[in-house]
Amino acid sequence: MSEPLLLFRGIEKSFAGNQILKNVNLSIYPGKCILLSGKNGSGKSTLLKIIAGLETPSKAEIEFSGKSHSWKSVIRSIRKNIIYLHQQPYLLSGTVVSNVAYGLRFTHLNRTQRSDSLKEALEWAGLADVANKQAKTLSGGVQQRVAFTRAWILKPKVLLLDEPMANMDYESRMQACDLLKRMKSEGMSIVVTGHDADIFDGLTDKHFHLTEGKLES
């Protein structure tokens, strides 16, 4: 196998004295997809949030380019390349377009590139019809689709998806899977959580199970 892009080592996390994660190690390889399963409350979302820099671990180290760093010291610079998709996504006030385009203004794309990728994304996700609707009035499944599109349009190096398809209909799931496969082939690393392994058939390269704070493959 090639070099890992990022290596998270010794992640520990406690909430109010309850240790949720115990010495978890996770390597993220470019162009590979990891499926993370585990019972409700086992810590899947917490782990993804720590990797995304949205939750502070009690302890963690990050290794890349052959060097080890403390989580605190490098997470800010790393998280630019990592996008986390909430299990229950939050759509911002405004239209579907403004939500999907949100992150584009922080990229180095120019105007035409932005509007091109925006158009392509809406088309792909089947959101062209609702493009100008207020995002908060959408149905649960469509909201999830919008959040999904809002994340992958940025083509980050690492995409963390927290049960991204739980509320999607069959067609949308297939579409999303196709999309992820394409991104993978372009070198993106993906970590996805879910309770139905079969949804992600043909997409995942590795399957980890989280039990009692520990990762098992």
Added chain:
Amino acid sequence: MSEPLLLFRGIEKSFAGNQILKNVNLSIYPGKCILLSGKNGSGKSTLLKIIAGLETPSKAEIEFSGKSHSWKSVIRSIRKNIIYLHQQPYLLSGTVVSNVAYGLRFTHLNRTQRSDSLKEALEWAGLADVANKQAKTLSGGVQQRVAFTRAWILKPKVLLLDEPMANMDYESRMQACDLLKRMKSEGMSIVVTGHDADIFDGLTDKHFHLTEGKLES
């Protein structure tokens, strides 16, 4: 088949000029379970909310005990027997116990009965461990389980469940299905929405599909 408990006739609903539901008829029989499927944004949640009296239809009639009434005139008295479970449930501030017990104070049960059924419910749902945790700090799947428990503990005549198991792990799903089967056998009517018909195997008696505002079986 026996008499329907409730018959909703000619439900229509528009949002901002968009007609979502077109002349939908739905009969709810005691002790039967209906599965409602449909693409994202097809109107499943909207239909359930109208039945629960939480969303106002443009037009609708309700028939029961052989008489037809306008939705507006009777929904307030009817909705006491109907409970709707949100697709993305909202847990109130407070512990898991206080959430699950919320509706009990409006029933005719006495103190001991209440605490008995509370205990039983927590046990059944596997929530005894987290009973005294703050509900808002729970993981997504556990929150869904709490909301589920909070609804069925009241044993309403009609239970409307909007994708109740999307975020639950395998075990919890099996448990919830068992529970619903028991309730059904005690005469409860259930309407459930979802994208994976197989989750509800052996539970549903009828399967309707919502397309372009119309119900098809």
Added chain:
Amino acid sequence: MEGMLISTQQALHMLLTGDSELWSIVMLSFSVSFKAIILTTPPAMVVAYSLANGNFPGNKIVLAVFNSLLSVPTVVIGLLLYVLLTRQGPFGDLRLLFTQTAMVIGQMMLCFPILVALGYAAINAADRRVKETSITLGAPWWFTMLTVLYEVRFGLLAAVLTGFGRIISEVGISMMVGGNILGYTRNITTAIALETSKGEFAQGIALGIVLLLLAFMLTAFLTYVQGKQEITA
């Protein structure tokens, strides 16, 4: 500047050694304003909730009225109340003018629109699912209201603190319908106004600092309680 420090020291010393005149003024301030805020909060919350949830037509206009009532100077409220309570006025027979009761009534009039406007904003920001969940679980309307109010309690606390700050610091009403009568209706703010008119600026500021410190103790306590709740929320 120096005078200010000395006066503040003096005032604090008087406060700590239990100077009865100063204490009676301080106690009067707080007791009047406490009564006013406690009597006003429940009806104001009900009105705010109705405005946020009712869909009666004049909704927005009523809200705009309450919002513009925020701009009414206290002395105008004092004047209106004076006109109502004066001997030949409609409620003259009650002989309420220049009593603490009149001050309480005036302060209630002052903080009512504040509590409604800010309460409305807080309630309106509540997730719509709160109300729906409560209703579908069988709660009667008033319990649903309490549930929603409880969910937005921090916003409501801010509203109440703002209302309290407004009335404990107001002087127009207290002066106008209280009369600043020593031992009867003199509170901190009218005492400050008096010192100011005498040119005793240092003493005015000193009294202001006394008020500030007491208010700080009160809000620090409330913030502490709020903080404790938040940890577990």
Added chain:
Amino acid sequence: MEGMLISTQQALHMLLTGDSELWSIVMLSFSVSFKAIILTTPPAMVVAYSLANGNFPGNKIVLAVFNSLLSVPTVVIGLLLYVLLTRQGPFGDLRLLFTQTAMVIGQMMLCFPILVALGYAAINAADRRVKETSITLGAPWWFTMLTVLYEVRFGLLAAVLTGFGRIISEVGISMMVGGNILGYTRNITTAIALETSKGEFAQGIALGIVLLLLAFMLTAFLTYVQGKQEITA
């Protein structure tokens, strides 16, 4: 009562026929308070956001300080500013006493804690996912701040309206550092205070009603805009 009606009629008539003295007083009130609120809002929002999101240790204490500053009487702020701006005071050389600039500064001091306290409450009620979503999508901190502020804009609007109502209706600061000089620093509230001290209650109330009506037009407009936004939100 009758006198009140007549005076109000007179005042409104003067307003509509463009009586220059009345208009200059009204314009002065609004221009001073507008300047104050516009200058105060941005820094207050930044402070409120930092308090709600920063996890520096003194957080809660700073918040309690702002909350208790809500209880400072305007005349005390006026006195403090007077002591600062007076000839031999630290800023005496600026010759700001009895100018509109001094009034603006005083009113800014008055509404700053209000905007911080209420802004904090609104921002704190925001869903934590707003901030997380913004950060993970690559927004720099200031854009994340703007996103959060935009999500809670109705709460912030309520805060700003409350702050504006507070300063346009205050009299202690304007009187103390403005001086109520006709044509220079006389605004509606100091004019009301003057009429009141003359015993011309009807005229005081009439001026109050003028202020109320103008405030109503302003807030009705804002509520209308807010309402329009909400429909599409």
Added chain:
Amino acid sequence: RLATTTSTDNSGLIRELTPYFEKRTGFQLQVVSVGTGQALRMGQDGNVDVLLVHAPAAEKAFVEAGFGINRRAVMFNDFVFAGPESDPAGIGGESDAVRVLQKIARGKHIFVSRGDDSGTHKKELSLWKKAKLKRHKSWYREAGQGMGRVLQIADEMNAYTIVDRGTWLAFQLKLSLKLLAEGDTELHNPYSIIAVNPARYPGINYLGAMSLIAWLTSVEGQKQISNFIINGRSLFTPVAINN
């Protein structure tokens, strides 16, 4: 810039005089109307140029401390006793101020005091001292407000009070109180004008201040003062010329 007591401003005198003065001298008059104590304080701080006040003892101290110069008597009016029409204390027609107070105190009739260290309040206190009477909270109410408001409070309470004639004439018609006792020379109320010492504050508009003093004490100014009439009575008696 002139700082004056509210009583002169409220009576309308200053407003009446301003245009004459501005036309004659070309100076603009900005009036800050506050209590006597606050006016003196503003002069002491150098925030105004000239003061028109009525508290002889405090004025003297002010000048002696070097804050003000050129103190000139401008005019006087007098104090009167007002009370309810029924006059339970029976002070009606009394001309001896001390006797009036004795009657009020003996009957424990409610008396409303300014209680604000103003010129009027100081005068009242000196009268109580002269009468050697103890006052008790149950009937002696310290209101701590301006003269007009004290009159209204006394009116509401059916109480007695002491008031300067200017305010009395201005408020008379709005009250059910009656003027009951007047005329004692003890009850004179002299107003003086004082320029703020320019040596202390270089930016003081000393020229303007002196112009106002000169004009107010000139024949024209004094004539305008005596021409100021409310309810058919001249309010202030000019004293600068005849003395």
